Amino acid sequence: MVQSHPRRRSAAAHRAILEAVRDLLLESGYERLSMDGIAARAGVGKQTLYRWWPSKAAVVAEATVAGLVWNGGGEVPETGDVAVDLRAWLTVLVESTAERASLVRALISASADDRGEARRLYLRFTGPHRDAVLARLRRGVDSGQVRPDADLDAVADACVGTLLFQVLTDNENHSASRLDGLLRLLLPGLLVHPRTTGAPEPPGDHH
Amino acid sequence: MVQSHPRRRSAAAHRAILEAVRDLLLESGYERLSMDGIAARAGVGKQTLYRWWPSKAAVVAEATVAGLVWNGGGEVPETGDVAVDLRAWLTVLVESTAERASLVRALISASADDRGEARRLYLRFTGPHRDAVLARLRRGVDSGQVRPDADLDAVADACVGTLLFQVLTDNENHSASRLDGLLRLLLPGLLVHPRTTGAPEPPGDHH
Amino acid sequence: MVQSHPRRRSAAAHRAILEAVRDLLLESGYERLSMDGIAARAGVGKQTLYRWWPSKAAVVAEATVAGLVWNGGGEVPETGDVAVDLRAWLTVLVESTAERASLVRALISASADDRGEARRLYLRFTGPHRDAVLARLRRGVDSGQVRPDADLDAVADACVGTLLFQVLTDNENHSASRLDGLLRLLLPGLLVHPRTTGAPEPPGDHH
Amino acid sequence: MVQSHPRRRSAAAHRAILEAVRDLLLESGYERLSMDGIAARAGVGKQTLYRWWPSKAAVVAEATVAGLVWNGGGEVPETGDVAVDLRAWLTVLVESTAERASLVRALISASADDRGEARRLYLRFTGPHRDAVLARLRRGVDSGQVRPDADLDAVADACVGTLLFQVLTDNENHSASRLDGLLRLLLPGLLVHPRTTGAPEPPGDHH
DNA sequence: ATCTAATCGAGACGGTACGTCGGGTCTTCAT
DNA sequence: ATGAAGACCCGACGTACCGTCTCGATTAGAT
Numbered sequence: 001m002v003q004s005h006p007r008r009r010s011a012a013a014h015r016a017i018l019e020a021v022r023d024l025l026l027e028s029g030y031e032r033l034s035m036d037g038i039a040a041r042a043g044v045g046k047q048t049l050y051r052w053w054p055s056k057a058a059v060v061a062e063a064t065v066a067g068l069v070w071n072g073g074g075e076v077p078e079t080g081d082v083a084v085d086l087r088a089w090l091t092v093l094v095e096s097t098a099e100r101a102s103l104v105r106a107l108i109s110a111s112a113d114d115r116g117e118a119r120r121l122y123l124r125f126t127g128p129h130r131d132a133v134l135a136r137l138r139r140g141v142d143s144g145q146v147r148p149d150a151d152l153d154a155v156a157d158a159c160v161g162t163l164l165f166q167v168l169t170d171n172e173n174h175s176a177s178r179l180d181g182l183l184r185l186l187l188p189g190l191l192v193h194p195r196t197t198g199a200p201e202p203p204g205d206h207h
Numbered sequence: 208m209v210q211s212h213p214r215r216r217s218a219a220a221h222r223a224i225l226e227a228v229r230d231l232l233l234e235s236g237y238e239r240l241s242m243d244g245i246a247a248r249a250g251v252g253k254q255t256l257y258r259w260w261p262s263k264a265a266v267v268a269e270a271t272v273a274g275l276v277w278n279g280g281g282e283v284p285e286t287g288d289v290a291v292d293l294r295a296w297l298t299v300l301v302e303s304t305a306e307r308a309s310l311v312r313a314l315i316s317a318s319a320d321d322r323g324e325a326r327r328l329y330l331r332f333t334g335p336h337r338d339a340v341l342a343r344l345r346r347g348v349d350s351g352q353v354r355p356d357a358d359l360d361a362v363a364d365a366c367v368g369t370l371l372f373q374v375l376t377d378n379e380n381h382s383a384s385r386l387d388g389l390l391r392l393l394l395p396g397l398l399v400h401p402r403t404t405g406a407p408e409p410p411g412d413h414h
Numbered sequence: 415m416v417q418s419h420p421r422r423r424s425a426a427a428h429r430a431i432l433e434a435v436r437d438l439l440l441e442s443g444y445e446r447l448s449m450d451g452i453a454a455r456a457g458v459g460k461q462t463l464y465r466w467w468p469s470k471a472a473v474v475a476e477a478t479v480a481g482l483v484w485n486g487g488g489e490v491p492e493t494g495d496v497a498v499d500l501r502a503w504l505t506v507l508v509e510s511t512a513e514r515a516s517l518v519r520a521l522i523s524a525s526a527d528d529r530g531e532a533r534r535l536y537l538r539f540t541g542p543h544r545d546a547v548l549a550r551l552r553r554g555v556d557s558g559q560v561r562p563d564a565d566l567d568a569v570a571d572a573c574v575g576t577l578l579f580q581v582l583t584d585n586e587n588h589s590a591s592r593l594d595g596l597l598r599l600l601l602p603g604l605l606v607h608p609r610t611t612g613a614p615e616p617p618g619d620h621h
Numbered sequence: 622m623v624q625s626h627p628r629r630r631s632a633a634a635h636r637a638i639l640e641a642v643r644d645l646l647l648e649s650g651y652e653r654l655s656m657d658g659i660a661a662r663a664g665v666g667k668q669t670l671y672r673w674w675p676s677k678a679a680v681v682a683e684a685t686v687a688g689l690v691w692n693g694g695g696e697v698p699e700t701g702d703v704a705v706d707l708r709a710w711l712t713v714l715v716e717s718t719a720e721r722a723s724l725v726r727a728l729i730s731a732s733a734d735d736r737g738e739a740r741r742l743y744l745r746f747t748g749p750h751r752d753a754v755l756a757r758l759r760r761g762v763d764s765g766q767v768r769p770d771a772d773l774d775a776v777a778d779a780c781v782g783t784l785l786f787q788v789l790t791d792n793e794n795h796s797a798s799r800l801d802g803l804l805r806l807l808l809p810g811l812l813v814h815p816r817t818t819g820a821p822e823p824p825g826d827h828h
Numbered sequence: 829a830t831c832t833a834a835t836c837g838a839g840a841c842g843g844t845a846c847g848t849c850g851g852g853t854c855t856t857c858a859t
Numbered sequence: 860a861t862g863a864a865g866a867c868c869c870g871a872c873g874t875a876c877c878g879t880c881t882c883g884a885t886t887a888g889a890t
Contacts, residue, residue, distance in 0.1 A: 525789045532789060532790055564806060571803075575784070579778055585743070588774075596779050599775060
C-alpha cells in the first residue's frame with residue numbers, strides 16, 4: 001500500500017528492521033549481530049539504519065521495547081495478598097529470564113558498551129518490570145499490607161539485581177532459589193503482618 | 208603445584224600484559240580495549256597474548272584476579288553487632304565500587320561477553336567479597352544473632368546484585384541509598400532480635 | 415564497453431593505489447612490498463585493495479599495465495633494414511631494462527608467485543614488446559628480407575628470455591653483449607641475404 | 622648411532638633437513654614451504670636451520686645442488702654431430718623442466734627474492750646445465766663443426782632464457798616448439814657447414 | 829503527464845581490530 | 860656444549876564490521 005507522503009515509506013523499512021533484529025538475535029545472538037547484517041536482512045540501506053539509530057545497542061533496545069523480543073513479564077498478579085503476588089511475579093520473571101538469558105546478556109553488554117544508552121535500556125527494558133512491581137507494592141501500602149516506610153525501590157532493585165547477577169555469573173540454575181530466599185528475608189521487613197505469609201516466623205514467637 | 212601451561216613462560220611479558228590491561232582499562236574502558244592495543248602497550252607480540260589467553264574477557268579476568276584492578280574490600284569488620292558490621296561493609300563496598308566504576312563496568316562487560324569466563328570472574332572477583340560477608344554472617348549465626356534458617360547466599364547476592372545493577376544502569380549515586388534501604392528491609396528477616404538494630408520496628412507484635 | 419565491476423569504483427583510490435605500488439616497488443622491491451604497506455601509502459583501506467585485486471602479484475601487474483612502471487620500448491624503428499632495426503630495438507630494450515632492473519625483478523617475482531597472474535603479465539607486460547618486434551619481423555617477411563619459414567616467436571622469446579635471464583641472475587652488465595652475440599647468431603638463419611648485415615659471414619659457401 | 626664428536630650429529634640433521642625440503646617442495650611447492658615447516662618435518666630446531674642457511678632460498682638452493690631435487694639434465698650427449706646433440710639436450714631439458722615447473726618457478730622466486738642468493742642459485746642450479754652445453758659446443762669448435770667466433774654463452778643463455786620465459790609466462794606447452802624454432806635459427810650462424818643439419822636451408826639455395 | 833526533489837537500496841570508501849602464520853632470535857633442558 | 864623444543868617480538872596476512880559517503884532508481888507531489 002502506497003502512502004501519500006514519501007516519508008511514509010520508512011514505516012515499512014522501520015518494521016522490516018525491527019523484525020530483522022528479532023530474527024537475527026534469535027538465530028545468532030547479540031554478539032554476532034551486526035549493523036551490516038541487519039541492513040542486509042531487512043533489505044535496507046545502512047544509511048537508513050543509521051538515520052534512526054545511533055548504534056546496535058539502540059536498535060536492539062527499540063526492538064525490545066517494541067515487544068518484538070521480550071514482551072513478557074510486565075504484569076504482576078493481584079490476588080490481594082502481596083506476598084503471594086510477589087512470589088508469583090518472581091516465578092514468572094525467573095522463567096522469562098531463563099528462556100532468554102542470552103538476550104539478557106546481550107542487553108547487559110549493550111548497556112555496558114554505551115553508557116549513554118545504558119540509561120535508555122534501563123528505562124525501556126527493566127523499567128516496565130520495575131514499574132509493575134512498584135505499582136503492586138504501592139497498592140499494598142494503600143491496602144495496609146505493606147509498611148509505608150519500606151524502601152520499595154530497594155525491593156525492586158534487589159530482585160532485578162539478584163537476577164541479573166545470576167545471569168552474569170552463569171549461575172542461573174540458582175536464580176529461583178536465591179529469589180525465594182530473598183523474598184523470605186524481605187517480607188518481615190516489608191509487611192505489616194508478616195506472619196500471614198510463608199516467610200520465616202517473626203522473631204520472638206519461638207523459644 | 209605445577210603450572211597448567213608448559214614452563215618457560217615469560218614472567219616479564221606476563222606482568223607487562225596485565226599492567227597494560229590495567230592501564231588501558233583505566234584510560235579508555237573495556238569497550239575500547241583491544242588485543243592489538245594491549246600487545247602494543249605491553250611491548251609484546253599478539254601471538255604471546257593469544258598463546259595464553261583466548262579472549263579479551265579472559266585477560267581482563269586475569270588482570271582482575273591478579274589484584275591489579277580491584278584488590279580492596281575483602282574484609283568485614285567484627286564489632287559483635289551484625290547489623291553494624293553489615294552496614295559498615297556495605298559502605299566500604301559502595302565507596303570502593305564508586306571509585307572504580309569504569310573497571311566494574313569492564314568486568315561486567317567481560318562477564319557478559321564470554322560465558323566461560325563469567326564463572327571465573329564470579330568465583331575470583333566477587334568471590335572474596337561474598338565469602339567475607341558470608342563468613343561474618345555465619346559467625347552471626349553461631350553467636351545467635353542471625354537466624355539459622357536465613358538464606359545467607361541470598362543476602363550476599365542481593366547486596367552485590369543491587370550494587371552491580373546501579374552501576375549497570377548508570378545510577379550509582381543511588382547505590383548507598385538503595386543498599387541502606389535494602390539492609391533495613393533485610394534485617395527483620397535476618398536477625399533473631401531485630402529491634403537491636405536501626406531497622407524499622409517490627410509490626411508491634413513484640414511484648 | 416561496460417566495466418566488469420559494478421560502477422562507482424573510486425578513480426582516485428585506484429590511481430593512488432597504483433602510484434603507491436610504483437613508489438614502493440622503486441623504494442624497496444617486490445619482496446618488501448606488502449598489501450598493508452600499499453594501503454597505508456595510498457591512504458586507502460585494505461578492503462579496497464582486496465575488493466579489486468586478489469593478490470600482491472595482481473596489483474603489481476596492473477601497475478605495470480597502467481604504464482606507470484615500464485611504459486617504454488613499445489616501438490621498433492623502421493629503417494628498411496631488419497638487422498639494423500633489430501639491433502636498435504635490442505639496444506633500447508637493454509637500456510630500458512637496465513634503468514628499471516628492480517621493477518623487472520618485481521615483475522618476475524609476481525609472475526613466479528602467481529601462476530594465474532603470470533599469463534596476464536605475459537600478455538600485458540611483455541606482450542607489447544613482443545608484438546612490436548613480431549610486427550617488424552613480419553614486415554621484413556613481406557619485404558623479402560626475412561625468411562618466411564623462420565619461427566618469429568622464437569626470435570622474440572629468445573631475446574626477451576635472454577634479457578630476463580640476465581636480470582634474474584644479476585648478470586645485467588652482460589646483457590648487451592649476450593644480445594649482440596645472439597643477434598649475430600640469429601641473423602644468418604633469419605635473413606634471406608644475411609651478408610647485408612653486420613652478422614658474421616656465413617661459412618664461405620656463398621659464391 | 623651416536624658419534625663421538627657432538628658435531629657429527631649435525632650430519633644427520635643436515636641430511637634430514639635437505640630431505641624434508643625435498644619432500645615438502647614436492648608436496649606443496651615453494652610458496653607454502655616455511656622454515657618452521659622444514660624444522661618440524663626434519664625433527665630439528667629452528668636454530669639448527671638458521672645456523673647453516675640464512676634463508677629459505679638458500680636451503681632450497683642447497684637441496685637442489687645436492688641433487689635431491691633436480692638431479693637430471695646435466696649431461697649432453699656426444700654423437701659427433703653438434704646439431705643432433707644440441708637437439709637431444711634441449712629435448713631432455715624441456716622434459717626435465719616440464720616435470721618440475723613448480724620447482725623452477727620456486728627457484729625463480731628465490732632468485733628474485735634474494736639478490737644475494739640469486740648469483741648462487743644461478744651458479745648452482747642453471748650452472749651445470751650451462752657448463753655442460755658450453756663444454757659440448759667448445760668441443761664442436763675444436764672439431765671444426767662450430768664457428769670459433771660464435772658467442773657460445775649467448776647460445777646457452779638464449780636456450781635457458783627461452784625456457785625460463787615459457788615457464789614464467791605459464792606457456793610451457795610451447796617450450797618444445799620455441800626451442801626447436803630457436804635451434805633452427807641458431808644453427809646457420811653457429812655451424813661451419815649448417816646444411817648438414819635439419820636447420821632451414823641456408824639462404825641462396827631456394828629459387 | 830511531466831517535472832522535481834526527497835528518499836530509498838545498494839554498496840564503495842577509509843579505518844580499526846580481529847585471530848593466524850611465518851620470520852628470525854633467544855632461552856631452557858635433556859642428552 | 861650441542862641440539863630439540865619452542866617462547867618471544869614483530870610484521871603481514873585476509874576478513875569482518877564500523878560509520879560515512881556517494882550513486883542511480885523510484886516515486887510523490889507540484890506544475
